[in-house]
Amino acid sequence: MADGSRPTLTTVAEHARVSRQTVSNVLNSPEVVRPDTRERVLRAIAELDYRPNVVARQLRTRRSSVLGLRMPPASDGISGQVLDRFLHALTDEAQRAGLRVMLFTAEDDDAEIREYQNLRATTGIDGFVLANTHAGDPRTRWLADHGVPFVTFGRPWDTRRDDGGTTADHHPWVDIDGRAGTRAATQHLLDAGHRRVAFLGWPEGSGVGDDRFAGWHAALAGAGLADDVVVHRTADSVAQGVAAATRVLARDDVTALVCVSDSIALGALAAVREHAAQRPGRRAVAVTGFDDTPVARAVDLTSVAQPVGDVAARAVELLRSQIEGRDDVALDRQVLIEPHLVVRATSRAVR
Amino acid sequence: MADGSRPTLTTVAEHARVSRQTVSNVLNSPEVVRPDTRERVLRAIAELDYRPNVVARQLRTRRSSVLGLRMPPASDGISGQVLDRFLHALTDEAQRAGLRVMLFTAEDDDAEIREYQNLRATTGIDGFVLANTHAGDPRTRWLADHGVPFVTFGRPWDTRRDDGGTTADHHPWVDIDGRAGTRAATQHLLDAGHRRVAFLGWPEGSGVGDDRFAGWHAALAGAGLADDVVVHRTADSVAQGVAAATRVLARDDVTALVCVSDSIALGALAAVREHAAQRPGRRAVAVTGFDDTPVARAVDLTSVAQPVGDVAARAVELLRSQIEGRDDVALDRQVLIEPHLVVRATSRAVR
C-alpha cells in the first residue's frame, strides 16, 4: 500500500546499513560499488519497493527526461490520423527509452515558441518534437538558436534563408520518403499494364505534395511515359477528389489514378464508381491513395503506408543523443524512411 | 537569452530588497503582502523575467499539476478519432487550468495499473484520465482503492460487483448521452415522415452500443412504432455495414437507417446507393451515423456529434476538485453531456 510515506534513499541506506551515497551509486553507477555491497543494497531496494523520486533527481541534475510535443491542431482531414498514430508510437518509443511525452497546445507558431520558453524555464523539459513543420518555420530556428534539443517529423522544405544562414537547415529530422512512396505506387500500376496513369495532387508549393508528385513523375519517366502526362491539382478533401477525378476521367485513355492523399483517393473512388456505372463492361479505373488511413483499410483502397513506428524510434534516438550531449558521429542526423505500398482491391485487376 | 542561469527566488528577493519568502508569498498568496511591497516584487519579477521552477515547487509541495493519460491503443476503426479529439481538448482545458497532460502506454489493464504506481511513486503525477473504460474494469477499482484522483470518459457500465461493493461505481465520470443522441437522430427522421426506421447496431452487451440502441427504441416507442421494429446487429466495420444494410433493405418498407457508428453508416451508405441504382425513381433511403468523424463530414453524412470539448472541460474540473481536496458538494461527480445532431445530406429529403 502506498499510504503513509514512500521509502527514500535514507530508508534504503539504513536498511542496508550503508550510506545514502552508496545507494545512489548502486542506482546510477553500479560498477563502482563492490558486488556484495551492491547485492545487499539491491535487496533492500526490492524489499522496501523503493523507487527513486525523479522530481528530486530532476532538481539536482537539471534533467527531466521529458519531451514536449505540441498537440497538433485537430485536423479535420482524414490524414490527421497519421499524426495520431505517430503520437502513439512516440509515446511508446520514448517510454522504452526512459522518457515521457508531455503535451501542450498553442494557437500559432509564436505562441508555441513562448510555450517552449515557459516549459524550459518552469518544468525543465529536455527537448521537443515538432510534428508539423512548414516552409519558413520560425520554431526550428528559435530552438536551434537557443540550443534546445529537438527533432522534427518532416524535412525543412525551405533551404534558403533571408540572412543566408543555414542553422535551421541542419537540424535533426526524420521524414518519410514520399517520393519513393508514390513512385512505388505508380510502378505498381505500370507493372499491372496501365499506361496512362494520372496524378491527383495538391497545389504546387507544398513540400510534401511536390515530393509525392516527383515520385509519380519519376516512375513515368522511367517507363518513358513522361512526355505527355495528366495531372490535376486540388485542395485536400473528398469532394475535391470527386471533382478532380471526374475531370481527369473525361479523358478516356486514363486507366489509373495516383492520389496524393487518401482523402482525394476516396473522392476519386466515388467518381470512378460513377464513371464505371456509365460505361458498363469497361475495365475499372485503378486508384491509389497515400497514408494508409483507417478509411483506406475500410474501403479496400490501395495506399502508401507511413511507418510511423520507425519514425518515432529514430526521432527518440536523435533526441536522446542531443540530450545526453553525446555527439554521435555515427548517427545520421537526417533520416529518410522508406514507406511501403499496401496493395488492396482498388488497384488490383478487377474481374 | 536563456544562457547562463535563470533567476531564482533569491535573485528576485535581492533585486526587490525583500526576503525570499515575501517573493514566494507574492506568487502564492498575494493578498497577504502589502500592496506597495507586492508592486515592487512584481516589478522585479518582470524585469528579471523570473519564472518559478516548478520542479523545486513540486518537490516541496508534493504536487505536480500533471495528469496522466494512457495513450489509447491505435484504433483501427474510424471512431478512434473521437479519442484523438478528446485528447486535444483535454490538453487544452488542462493547460487553461494550469495542468499538463503526460502520456504513457501500457499493454493491458494490469500493465496500466503498474504504470500508475510507477508514475505516482517516481514523478508524483496528480491524477489520471481514463478514456477507455470497460465492463469489469480493474483500473477504476485500483485507483479508487488507493485514493488516487481520477476521472473517466465513459460511465462504468457494470453496476454489480462480485463482492457487492460499490466503490468503482461511484467514481467521477463524464460521458456523452448516447441514448439522447440516437433518439434525436431517430426523431429527426420521424419528423421527416419516415415510419420504418431500422437500427444497425453492435452486438448486444456493449454498454455504449446498448445505450445508443435504447435511444432509437425510445423514439420509436414515443411515436407508437415500437411494436414491430427492424434491428440488425453487427461488428463495427464498413464492410459489415454494407452487409447489414443490404439485409435490412430487403424489406421494402424500410426508408431510413439509424446507425450506431459512422463506420457502419459509411457501409450502409454504399448499400443504399447500390439499392437505389436498382430501383430508380424510388425515394432514397435516409442514413444517420454516430460520432461525426471527419469521414462523416467528407461524405456528407448526418451524424451525432460528441462535444468532446465539453467532456474535457468537465473532466478537468472534476479532477481539480479531487486534487485540490475540496469536496465540492456543488459539483456533480457524474456528468452526462448531451450530444447534438448534425444534419447533412444523407438524411435530408432528396430531390
Added chain:
DNA sequence: GTGAAAGCGCTAACAC
C-alpha cells in the same frame, strides 16, 4: 569503495 557535507529552488512553520 565508502561516507560526510553541501546544495539544487522552493515553501511550511514559526519567529519577530
Added chain:
DNA sequence: GTGTTAGCGCTTTCAC
C-alpha cells in the same frame, strides 16, 4: 507584514 530556519530527496564533490 516580513524574515528566518528547516527540509522536500536527490546527486556532486571531496575526504577518507
